[in-house]
Amino acid sequence: MLDRQEKRQAENPLESREPRWRRRKDDRPKEIMDAALALFLENGFSATRLEDIAARANVTKGTLFIYFTNKDDLFQSLIREGMSQMDSFREASRLNVRVSAQETLLFITNNWWKFLTDSDFGKLPKLIISEAANFPDITTLYLEQVVIPTRAMIAEVISQGIASGEFIQVDPKLAARVFLAPLFMLLTWRYSVAPFEKEAIDDLEYINTHLKITIQGLLAKA
Amino acid sequence: MLDRQEKRQAENPLESREPRWRRRKDDRPKEIMDAALALFLENGFSATRLEDIAARANVTKGTLFIYFTNKDDLFQSLIREGMSQMDSFREASRLNVRVSAQETLLFITNNWWKFLTDSDFGKLPKLIISEAANFPDITTLYLEQVVIPTRAMIAEVISQGIASGEFIQVDPKLAARVFLAPLFMLLTWRYSVAPFEKEAIDDLEYINTHLKITIQGLLAKA
Amino acid sequence: MLDRQEKRQAENPLESREPRWRRRKDDRPKEIMDAALALFLENGFSATRLEDIAARANVTKGTLFIYFTNKDDLFQSLIREGMSQMDSFREASRLNVRVSAQETLLFITNNWWKFLTDSDFGKLPKLIISEAANFPDITTLYLEQVVIPTRAMIAEVISQGIASGEFIQVDPKLAARVFLAPLFMLLTWRYSVAPFEKEAIDDLEYINTHLKITIQGLLAKA
Amino acid sequence: MLDRQEKRQAENPLESREPRWRRRKDDRPKEIMDAALALFLENGFSATRLEDIAARANVTKGTLFIYFTNKDDLFQSLIREGMSQMDSFREASRLNVRVSAQETLLFITNNWWKFLTDSDFGKLPKLIISEAANFPDITTLYLEQVVIPTRAMIAEVISQGIASGEFIQVDPKLAARVFLAPLFMLLTWRYSVAPFEKEAIDDLEYINTHLKITIQGLLAKA
DNA sequence: GATGAATGAGCTTTCATTCAT
DNA sequence: TATGAATGAAAGCTCATTCAT
Incomplete structure (x- = not known):
């Protein structure tokens, strides 16, 4: 389709061979809920950004939505x-x-x-x-x-x-x-x-x- | 999370004549703080919109910034x-x-x-x-x-x-x-x-x- | 509230004194619908970004939501x-x-x-x-x-x-x-x-x- | 806009035994293109998700990329x-x-x-x-x-x-x-x-x- | 080959704040 | 003073694409 630029950053080939991510299907939800609980507890639901939860759980924002429908669902699941x-x-x-x-x-x-x-x-x-x-x-x-x-x-x-x-x-x-x-x-x-x-x-x-x-x-x- | 309910008071259908008394300017900050307190208390600071506070205080959003530097200031003032x-x-x-x-x-x-x-x-x-x-x-x-x-x-x-x-x-x-x-x-x-x-x-x-x-x-x- | 940085770009003081924006309440919806119609017509609804509509209507994205509930509403209104x-x-x-x-x-x-x-x-x-x-x-x-x-x-x-x-x-x-x-x-x-x-x-x-x-x-x- | 409906076919509850014939690899692209054609035709290119195409073709998302470079390529191939x-x-x-x-x-x-x-x-x-x-x-x-x-x-x-x-x-x-x-x-x-x-x-x-x-x-x- | 968990760029939407009126 | 249209930064969420398995 017209007008979509690929802006991929060239990865440093000398960097260590750590995989970009690892499959953790079974552990992920708990890790995410743990991160979210800590942040919700401290800052409250609205003031907590999904980005921060993701960072604390060592995943990206998108990953949260694999396991939870939305921010509300994450909160309710964790409770x-x-x-x-x-x-x-x-x-x-x-x-x-x-x-x-x-x-x-x-x-x-x-x-x-x-x-x-x-x-x-x-x-x-x-x-x-x-x-x-x-x-x-x-x-x-x-x-x-x-x-x-x-x-x-x-x-x-x-x-x-x-x-x-x-x-x-x-x-x-x-x-x-x-x-x-x-x-x-x-x-x-x-x-x-x-x-x-x-x-x-x-x-x-x-x-x-x-x-x-x-x-x-x-x-x-x- | 609960949708924000619009709780606007039904507007008075009678053309209000010249009011017998006019609200003194000095009451505005208190009215705003009262509205804000009620909403912050119920929904929390982040989940409360300035627009809702303004509506509850019968002023418009812009007016809040005449009396308070920003949302944080409103919160601190009210405490x-x-x-x-x-x-x-x-x-x-x-x-x-x-x-x-x-x-x-x-x-x-x-x-x-x-x-x-x-x-x-x-x-x-x-x-x-x-x-x-x-x-x-x-x-x-x-x-x-x-x-x-x-x-x-x-x-x-x-x-x-x-x-x-x-x-x-x-x-x-x-x-x-x-x-x-x-x-x-x-x-x-x-x-x-x-x-x-x-x-x-x-x-x-x-x-x-x-x-x-x-x-x-x-x-x-x- | 904690942790909110103001990142306002210093405006060039020598720049011409054009106001940043002008009120156009009555004309805006039509201008926006015109822009949207042209783009929806050409690229289709899904492939059209609100950002492009806004740019074509000489407003910012946020302005669209003053006049239309969401992208769907804009489409339906325009039809x-x-x-x-x-x-x-x-x-x-x-x-x-x-x-x-x-x-x-x-x-x-x-x-x-x-x-x-x-x-x-x-x-x-x-x-x-x-x-x-x-x-x-x-x-x-x-x-x-x-x-x-x-x-x-x-x-x-x-x-x-x-x-x-x-x-x-x-x-x-x-x-x-x-x-x-x-x-x-x-x-x-x-x-x-x-x-x-x-x-x-x-x-x-x-x-x-x-x-x-x-x-x-x-x-x-x- | 209409929500995307999940039209997954009910899965066969009977444990399927060894099938008498196996789908030939060479049919896959055609099956994918058929699925894609039906969905593109109905919802348009942008509004159709690769996930839905994959589901309709009874494969997973990743498989699409084995046969087609990207979504654009799938569209063009099918035309x-x-x-x-x-x-x-x-x-x-x-x-x-x-x-x-x-x-x-x-x-x-x-x-x-x-x-x-x-x-x-x-x-x-x-x-x-x-x-x-x-x-x-x-x-x-x-x-x-x-x-x-x-x-x-x-x-x-x-x-x-x-x-x-x-x-x-x-x-x-x-x-x-x-x-x-x-x-x-x-x-x-x-x-x-x-x-x-x-x-x-x-x-x-x-x-x-x-x-x-x-x-x-x-x-x-x- | 096939999978699907994970990514990340980019989209829609929200809302505190500004400013022409 | 007061307004509220407009802004713009940032939030929630989506989804084409990648890649470890």
Whole structure:
């Protein structure tokens, strides 16, 4: 067809014989999602350029579209991927029969905390909060699959504690939210403002302080 | 990502006669910042178009540049404006001498809560969290002017409580963070995920549950 | 916001004081459609770049999107605009009472030909043919508003000629198509292959030859 | 513009056993050209993706480049291939000595028509018209090899008819074009707008009406 | 030969910003 | 001051073409 110039740069023939690219079909989506997660988390969805995601994943822009329909799809895929990690965790931590409600809360919290630190799952809250209005489907999904079940689990433990006389009379649902708030805050803060703080705190000490105060606050007087 | 909805108000079909009063020029920047705050809060900085801000403020795009150097400046101005509201609040609530540490915490919390609900100040945490990495200066400013002083104030009260034997032995700084977390979470959640929840909670009951548990958790056994 | 460099080229201060652009709100759409029509006609819809259209209309790419939603919209607008020219023509040529069918055919043809040559209307057939499958709505519209009425008009005249004994027995609908074919071909050819022909023909002589043969062919023997 | 439809054929769910015959390599180019012709004809050259051509030819994108240098080459090859079919036709219809010019015109037309309907040759006019400006070499080739010889052949018959007194005095070149126009229009229309018409016409009746009128129009009065 | 993952140039589209009015 | 038409840089996305497999 008329008027198409080939502007190929002559490749340096002395350059090392590295292939221009390598096939990585199976690994690519994960590599891309990892890169995108890091950038979306830091800069937000809109402010992140696909070019930067591509560069961080060591591919070119075009490659992104082999694996994801568009930028939105990439975002949603990555959230779903992060959420799916919860399933395997849930299965692994099923056998949590404890003698007391407070022990159960301790067990759950420590267990979760390890998981949140090791996986991408703990990065989702900051992302969800920032993009909630722009991705209502994802927000609703996260609510239904993560937030509500987690609250319910904690509320159930607290209910049992109240029923057995171990805990004081409180609304278990509200108490569950209060119990989860410091964990939620830690995750949100960590991926946003915390890098700008001069003094870093020790996450574990923070959580232990939280558990000490809150469980103490839930316990009925002996 | 959600398409940007055109939410233009239906234009008044009646030929408006000479208005009885004319908007004072000096109100324009505030109107623009209000419009921008609402949209930045909902959609984030990058995903919000100046055109939408202008429409919400009933001006045209060009007008924004009369009052603000650029989009960044508008964002920073609006955060500073929100932060400045804290000063007048601080002054109003200075005389907070209480007989006990727990009463002081209750007083401070109730006082703050009223303020956070009435002003734009309570909208800042969600915004700061979302845009932290993109506006490091603002983030640092917010840390220094808001976060650190607030934590310090709470930590001081807790320190006094510990010193007087009213509270148990905890790290006051960590305890202050734990104490603030449920409030922080409430504000963050309210402007992001909460609109998607089927069951709304009553903020006041939530805070009271928090205070009940946390202050109970801080109190030394009688 | 972080990381946005201003890369404005310093304008030559000695350059003439021509304004960078001039407001032409009312004229722009027509100018753009004219440019687009010429390029779509020559290269086809897909092969035409918006950049070229903009250049031909002496605007920048961005300006196109002030007046048209997207490239498709520009195409469709321009076809509709071309079709709308037919309405004013129709009105102007309404009083066509003739003594004989053959005179009516001559009158209509000459009239149409002048119109087709003077307006953009005559450029539509080539465009419609090339893009028919890609713009089914436009194709259907053109069929209903232009093709079918035009055929019907000619068929009606032929019918009357047959009824009065002036013309031989033929299917008026098919005869109408045969009658229109040379005109259609001329228009299609003119904007595609004709520029590559070494010997140009005189359009008027071609049409007169057509009329001479075809009307002669329709006339019943005396 | 119409979205590109994925028209993948449902894959055969039965594990195909060893086929009784294997496709000969030499058929591949033809299969690819067939697929490409169909899609170029419908959507135009630029709007047709090589991926769609490959899918229709049951090969993959890369395979196209084994047989054709690039997309342009595929287009040109396919036009040349279509044109080459004319040669074998010409040879088969050489012996066309007739007693009268009108009989010769009838014979030629009927002969051509059969050929145009059976081969891909009749699809070229629509393609050439649409892509003329983008492929000047092809356009020139088609003019020289097809258009001009065909016109010349018809003009020659008409000349002889005039010389023998069988036909009226007309410019044979122009008359040839007029004579060919309905055939040309039929072919062009068939592969563009015709699929959108509610009432299909019978091609043969149309051609017969054309021959009836036009030959009648050429014949000198007895 | 055949594949299809990867490339990269180039396209359409967006939108913060400018500036003639 | 206020407007909004126009700009132009940059974003998202497409797709012909290449090349490791």
